[in-house]
Amino acid sequence: MKLFQIEEPDGGPADPSGPGAAIGIDAGSDYAEVAFSVGGNAVLLEDRPGFEQPLPIPPSKAGIGVWRELFEGVRIRAERALARPVTHAVIALVQAPDAAAVRSLRQAAELGGLDILRLAGRTELSHGPSVALAAALLAEDLAPRPEPAAAPDPG
Numbered sequence: 001m002k003l004f005q006i007e008e009p010d011g012g013p014a015d016p017s018g019p020g021a022a023i024g025i026d027a028g029s030d031y032a033e034v035a036f037s038v039g040g041n042a043v044l045l046e047d048r049p050g051f052e053q054p055l056p057i058p059p060s061k062a063g064i065g066v067w068r069e070l071f072e073g074v075r076i077r078a079e080r081a082l083a084r085p086v087t088h089a090v091i092a093l094v095q096a097p098d099a100a101a102v103r104s105l106r107q108a109a110e111l112g113g114l115d116i117l118r119l120a121g122r123t124e125l126s127h128g129p130s131v132a133l134a135a136a137l138l139a140e141d142l143a144p145r146p147e148p149a150a151a152p153d154p155g
Helices: 064-082 099-111 131-142
Strands: 021-026 033-038 041-045 086-093 115-121
Touching (some): 033 131, 041 064, 041 131, 064 086, 086 131
Antiparallel strands (some): 021 033, 033 041
């Protein structure tokens, strides 16, 4: 039997303090849709069969705690599907939020483990068959990139 080792580029593990994946969230209908994009190819993320968890969208005037629960559920779905941490999101709502709603949603997302890259109305992102896929493509573009590892000091 032959064994081989698979390593991350540059031979080391990913930096656990670096940014995680960025996802797109369509929060503009009855239930949230979650998507991820890599290399411009976006895909909807679903729960595994038998572990489905609906992600109902709260009313726009719902409290921070209710929105936090949604963002936690979205993050958990994405992390399970991607098998990696998720830290950032682009969120599409029915319409672009006002300043007070932006503050509340950012706070709820932060409590749910997500940094919002952009909040937008669904019509701003409806460039294809799915708003979630469009949000994921934008999230890929806006996502922070990990810092390159410093070269070892030769001496």
